[in-house]
Each structure stands twice: as C-alpha cells, then as structure tokens.
Amino acid sequence: MNNELQDYLHALLVEQGLAQNTITSYQQELTEFFSFLKAQQITTFNQIDRYTILGYLKFCDDQKKSRNSVIHTVTSLRQFFNYLMAQNKIKADPMLKIDTPKSAHHLPQVLSAAEIEALLKVPDTHKKLGVRDRTLLEVMYATGLRVSEAANLKMDDLRLEMGLISTIGKGDKQRIIPIGDVAIQWLEEYTKDARIQLLHGKESPYVFLNNHGHQLTRQGIWKNLKIMVKKAGIKKDVTPHTLRHSFATTLLENGADLRTVQELLGHADISTTQIYTHVTKKHLTEVYNKYHPRA
Template sequence: MSRVKPSDRSSHERLHPWVERFVEYLRAERGYSEHTVAAYVHDLRLLQAYVAHHGDAWEHLGYAELVGFAGWLAERGYRLSSLLRVLSAVRSFFRFLTEVRVLPENPAAFLAVPRRDRRLPEVLSEADVDRLLEAIPTQSPVGRRDRAIVSLLYATGLRVSELVRLRLDDLDLTEGRLLCRGKGGRVRWLPIGRAARADLEAYLTTVRPRWCRFGRESAVFLNRRGRPLSRVAVWQRLKHWARRAGLAGSVYPHRLRHTFATHLLQRGADLRTVQVLLGHASLGTTEVYTHVHPQRFRTALDRHPLGSWLRRKSPAGDTPPRPAEDPACTPPSED
C-alpha cells in the first residue's frame, strides 16, 4: 500500500482553524523556528487528511479515533521513528487545545507513545576530520567558503540551521567568538578556535566581497549568486567533500556536531560545558555522548582520591593487581 503524504492530497487545503491557532501559538509564544513549525504542520496535515478520509468531526475525535489514526499511518508504511514524531505532534496539539479550553478534555492524554531506543551518535575520528579538511582545496572561492563552513561546524558544534542563519553582526572575530541564535529563541556565545577563525577570515576577506555584489546581504555564507546558502546546499557540499576524502558512511552536518561534542569529552571537557556549547535545554539530551565515550568516566574515576592512593601504594606506580575472577574491577589504563 502506498504511503500517504500530505503533499499528495492535502498540502493545498486550508488548515483547520484549530491547527492554525496552534501554529500561531508555536510561532508567537513558543518562538519556534519556521523549520520546526513546518514539521508540526506536516504532521498535523496527516491528521487532517485522516479526519477527512473517514468523515469524522474534529469535535468528536476521541482516544479510539487517534489509535485508529496511528494504525492508519502504520498500514501506509510509516516507520516507527516517523510514527513517534507524528504522534508526539498530535499529543502537543490536543494538549494545547485543552489548555486554551477549545476542548473540555484531552483525547490524546492516554495515547501511548512507545519509546524508541536512543541511537548512539555517529562520529568521525580526529584523523577523519583532518582528511576531510585537507580534501577541500582553498585555491578556489567555493573551496575556501566550504573549508570555512566545515571548520566552523566542527569547531563550534553549530546546527546547520544555526550556521545558515549567521549574520555578519553575529561575528566578533576580534574576540574570537560568534553569537548563535538557537532553538526556541535561545541565544549563546560560542568561541571560535584559531584554525576555524583563520579559515573564516580568509573567506570573509577574499571570497564573500566578490559574491556580495550589492553589499546588502547580511548572511555570512553566500552562494556564487550572492544569495544566502541554504541548509540543503551545506549538506550537499559536505557530502561532496566527504566523498572526495574517501570517508566511509554518510557525513552530514549534524554528524560534525556529534563529533564536536565527543571530541570535547575525549579531551577532558565536562558534560555541563558541552551542554552549554551545544545549546541543549536539558543535560539529559547531552548525556547520550557519555555512551559514545565511556573512557571519560573511567578517567574520572581514576582521579578519585582512592585511585590516587592505590597508585601511591603500587610499586613503580603500577596498577595494583585485582582478583582475576572479577575483570569488571580492572582499573583503567593510566595512558
């Protein structure tokens, strides 16, 4: 059975007034980006298509109808990750309608959304990052711009949406930092390392003035026509250079963000610092990187006073022996 897409049937239909009110709430009160709002609209158009298909009235939607909606999506080939996202949007939508007293009670309150296992982030090694950067020639204007993009993504952990929203006024190259406007209207200052700052300055002084013919465009990263670079274009350029570098697997902007966070932890940064740099509202979101780099915890435990005492008691600083039958007690390497 073919998968139903909102763009096939309902993308040109007017949104239901309840959905329009919810969308305005997401924009005005929650401060969500247009990208996030568009994702909500996409998912709620699916619900609108289902309601129209079954001839139901929105006022009469209940728990049974929403369970039927989930089954309807599953029958049409929606993967679990997509299904969970749609149901999460539906739950938020009906919770809002209840809070503003459009509905007396929330029909989605008991709609169970099964939790999926959190996938570990895919990261590049430091050697892979070096290969990627070295594969980008800086002799051409496009290469110089792309080198600045890749350097900045890796050096700051920016989301690609944050990167393409950067404006010239957001840069403070004298202090080596930039102002990032993140999710939910949150703003944070991010330091720029020396290497990334050098790549960025090279692009800004030799390439961007040539492309910004009329001097009115404030976006940092432009295409050759002088227009702001899109998220899709950044993804395509990164994919191109990763292929040139011979890197295995898919390399995409968010993978550089994962790599940034993981390498920080490997070099001794604490989890709270990584949370702030990534712009995560919750430390729980950042904790996924601890599964990528468990050596960080072994190193931290080795710094415990008991670990220091054991090293002092051991001849020549060697690690004291542990019972062979309990390999879990083997202390970490001192490397």
C-alpha cells in the first residue's frame, strides 16, 4: 500500500505538476489514513469500503480536527481513490457515496495594532536569534507572506534598494511585493550581522536561518511564534497565518482596494480576499458599539 502512495505522490508531481507544499499536505493526510487502516488490520485497498471511510471520518471528528481539515481530508481521499480506480488497483471506489462536509464559515483571527506592537517587542534584539525573530515578524506583517513563503525566502529574492521582494506562492506563481521601510531596516541589520553569525562560516541561499545555519522551517517558525505570543500576553490562538490576516485587514481598514489586496496576497480568486471585508466590518461594528453614546 505504501508503494502505491509513493507512486501516487510521484504522479502528482510529474503528471499534474502540483507544488511541493501541496504534495506534502496530501502525503501527510494519506499517511494518517494509512495509520488508521493499520490499526484496523486492513492490509489491502479492496478491503476498504464506505463504512471504512465513515469510520475514519468519525475518528477524525473524535480527534477534534477542524471542519475545514476534514473537508481537505475527504478531498485527498477522493482524489487518491480516483487514481487507484484509473490504475485498476481497486474494484470499487469507496468514496462514491461519501458526501463532502460543508465548509465552516468563520472569520479569520486578526491581531489589533496594540497586539502587533506587543508581539514585536518580545524578541531580545541584543541577541542574534532575537534580531532574526524581530525581522521575521516585521517582514511577515509588512508583506503578508505565507509561512512557507517566509521559510523559503532567499537572499536573491530581496530587492531592498527598490523596496520590493519576490516570492513563489501557491501553484508556483511568482509575485512581487512592496515592503515597508521599517521591515527593510530590520532586514538590512539582520543580514549584515546576525545572519552572518548564524551561518558559522557556511553558506545558505535562505534568508531566515536556525541556530545551526540551516533553513528555518515552517515548523520552526510556528514553534517560535507560539512562544512569543505567550510572552506577549496575547490570549488569541495565533498562527503565522494570523500575521497574514492582520496584514490584509490593516490594508483594508486604511483604505486599500480589494483588488490590490488580492494581488498582494496572491489570491487566484477575489472571493477568497473578500472574507477580509467582513472582518473590517466586524471591527467597525465593535468600535461603534464601544464608543458611540447611542450604540
């Protein structure tokens, strides 16, 4: 079964040309599914039926997975079994009578200006890792980079003299993003001193490095951010994507048009960007209710 999984992932890369991050996501979800099958003593694909899938979805629910995570899992399983059918590896598709759960509609979590300031003050900028963390926070908030885009940012992507950086987003699409003066100043300070210290005489194309001079991973960014959020006294459930949400909301609250924000975020569909208009309206309502005497 694991051989079929590897063949499938290779097909996603070679035949469909999917981005590596997308393939990694599919691999993780299918690996978790395979672990469930092993626990159920299911050793062949033809043993899997509709009830096996329903049992796994109940297992995901018991694990408190989010609605959107379960939706993505169903999509991953549906595509995988479509592949197995096309390769004549199974006699029947167990996903045929499995409905995809409806998406959970919720507004993205954002940080207020005061919370952003509190978070930015956490890194100890007298230390090399503190300078790195402060720079990373400044860059992510100033540009709206996804965590994978920040982790994969390379020195050659920086055009600081022009006030720009380039990045490769979803679908391997390149976009050029303006970056503000404050983030530029931190990048210049970090790359001239702290980054050189982190390299320990080695070389790396990546901007953000760990203490061993290697690329700072997505998991590393998540872990460090959780620690900083706690130190800042922020009670919200903050992830690296929260900085991206906060970037978009700040722009809209200060008069940016939706198309510009869409371009900066690298959204293929403007409907994805429109969720932030609901966030800004919610914020306006909260301000009105708090400060207007007739509210």
